[in-house]
Amino acid sequence: MSSAGLPILALLLAGALVAAGCTSAPQATDDRPSVVVTLLAYQWLATAIGGDSVVVTNIVPPGSSPHEFDPTPRDLVRLYEADLVLVNGVEIEAWFTQAVKDLPSSVKVLRAADSAKPLLAAGAHTISLGESDEEEGPNDPHLWLDPIRLAAVGDDLTDALASLVPVEERESLVARGQSVHRQLLDLNATIGTALGGDCARRTILTTHDSMAYLADRYDLSVVSILGISPDEEPSPARLQQIAEAATERGITTILVEPNISTATAQALAEQIHGTTQPLDPVESINPHTDLGADYLKVMTANLPSLEVALGCP
Ligand SMILES: [Zn+2]
DSSP states (O other): OTTTTSOHHHHHHHHHHHHHTOTTOTTTTOOSOEEEESSHHHHHHHHHHHGGGSEEEEOSOTTOOTTTOOOOHHHHHHHHHOSEEEEOOSSTTHHHHHHHHTSOTTSEEEEHHHHSOSOOBTTTTBOOOSTTSOOSOSBOSOGGGSHHHHHHHHHHHHHHHHTTSOHHHHHHHHHHHHHHHHHHHHHHHHHHHHHHSSOSOSEEEESSSOOHHHHHHHTOEEEESSOSSTTOOOOHHHHHHHHHHHHHTTOOEEEEOTTSOOHHHHHHHHHTTOEEEEOOOSSSOOTTSSOTTOHHHHHHHHHHHHHHHHTOO
16 A cells, blocks of 8 residues: 555656556557456456457456555556556555546546445454454455355446447447356355355354455355454464364364465464365465466355365265
């Protein structure tokens, strides 16, 4: 967030100078509508719906956390030159939310949070472990982890993209939008069936507090090692509280994220005589897998870990 308070025009100017000296300025000769995003789910959504009719750029590189990402001046130029910017609109990308306020009227801005109401308050499905828990805070940003809310974002994105592409491409774009909607409903049914059966537990133990929307959709509770943003290290007292909460609930699996150090989770796993399993919060591309920016594949790849954690048959 270090650049959030800097004058946006100064950054844009600096970025423009950088871009001017570079012969590979993005989409310089491509006149298709350009869409800029910062999250994997929206990259997938825009690519799946837009197809070859649009050019989608995710300015957060693979392996980076959108929570901690700082845009370069050139990233800001990409925003400035975009036709459509899809912003989450809640918390996770405060700099992005601020930057889009300064964009020219030629840039259409779509806020996912406007499509995905009602939003959840931070800590909505997090089991309280004492005074260190977040309460009454801002809304939780991780709305893309609920396929139904993401489908609502996709519907509005379809409308927005349809208004940008040539008339002759609209029908197939809308058809892709409808297909994406159906795929997300199918994903919802698959997850609901997998996690809705006779599982031993309804509580998961995660690295950062990213799973409230998943928990909301599939009737789960969450204990998390870190807060809503993964840059908050837990105190020894907090870790002890987590270990006790896990033991009380029969939890023996800690769900660890690809882009966060697993040292704390490993230590906790030893303490509760448990193990770790991977769980991707679908924020950015994991460069250590071949799943790329395919939201459906990443969500589906999460299912075995969730089934193990919950003790599902
Ligand atoms: Zn997160």
